Each structure stands twice: as C-alpha cells, then as structure tokens.
Amino acid sequence: MKISIICFNDFTDLDVFLPWDLLNRVRLVGGIADWEVKILGTETSHVSMAGLIIPMHGMIEEANSSDAVLFGSGKGVQQLFQDPSYLSRFKLSVDKQLIGSMCSGALLLGAMGFLTGKQATTYPTAADQLASFGVEVVNESFVNNGNISTAAGCLAGQDLSSWVIKTLIGSEMTNRVLETVQPVGKGLNIF
Structure with missing residues (x-):
C-alpha cells in the first residue's frame, strides 16, 4: 500500500512529521513489507x-x-489553494483513495471540491476561508466523511494517522502502532 503526505514550502513541521512517524511504524511494529510512506512535493x-x-x-x-x-498545513497553503495549476496536478478519486488533511490543508481539499456540502474541521484562522467552499466548519479535532477526513490541531495528526491505518489494515494494527507512542502509564486513547 502506498501512502502519500503532501508537502510544500512553509509547511507546519508537526503536521507532516507526526503522520510520517506514525504511519511508518506500521512497517516497524507490524512487519508489513508492502507499506510505503512518501513525502511528496513540487x-x-x-x-x-x-x-x-x-x-x-x-x-x-x-x-x-x-x-x-x-x-499538510502551514502558511504555504494560502498560495497553493488559490493556484489552479497546482491543484490540477492532482487527479484524486474519493471512490478509490483515502484523502485527508491537517489544519489549513483542508483548504486544498475544499478548493478541489472534496468538502462541498460536508462537515469538516480546520485550524480556526482558516475556518472562514474553508466555509467559502460550501463547507460546514465544525469545532472538532477530527471529522470523517467516508473516504475523506480532516483534522485540526497538530496533535490531531494521531487521529488522522489512526484513521488511515484502521481503514487500510484494521484496529489491531492501529492499537499496536499507538501503543508505541503513548506516554508511559497512560491507557490507549483510540479514535
């Protein structure tokens, strides 16, 4: 399975690196050889x-x-979600792929039409912009709509990553991955 994390200049570090780390743990703790995570850019x-x-x-x-x-998210999203030439490079299919975003990265999903008429979340400073795409912006850390999910707040990267792992592999693997990052003495907080 192939997982892509989309990156750009002026990205928020934690919004890329937290999913990167958690998603790569599938290979480390699960020994799944055909699991490949890549960070992609322009x-x-x-x-x-x-x-x-x-x-x-x-x-x-x-x-x-x-x-x-x-x-991912960050200041760089502001230019990209308004750039038709950038957006046209994506030929994504909600029927065949899981598509998600961290914080302001939801603006990219909104600009591509994936969130129109749906509930979604984003970083509070991007809420009005996201609503302009016909999105009902909710004050939640994670919102799922079938094969589309949005997460808000850097630590919600755990929820977004858990969703990918659970959907593609299952709850058991999700639990195994999350056990490797939970603070000592704390129980699992599975989404």
Missing part, C-alpha cells in the same frame, strides 16, 4: 515554517496512484 526539497529543509521522496503526481493521500 521540488526536490521543501522548507518548513521553522526553517527545516527536508528532501522529498517524489513529486506530487505520485499521490494520484496512492491508497491514501494526506495534505
């Missing part, structure tokens, strides 16, 4: 809002054949 590397330069594993067009596609 350049060979992108710079985070905190100034970290990270290499990409490929170009965003690879997401079109992925089983799950997750969009």
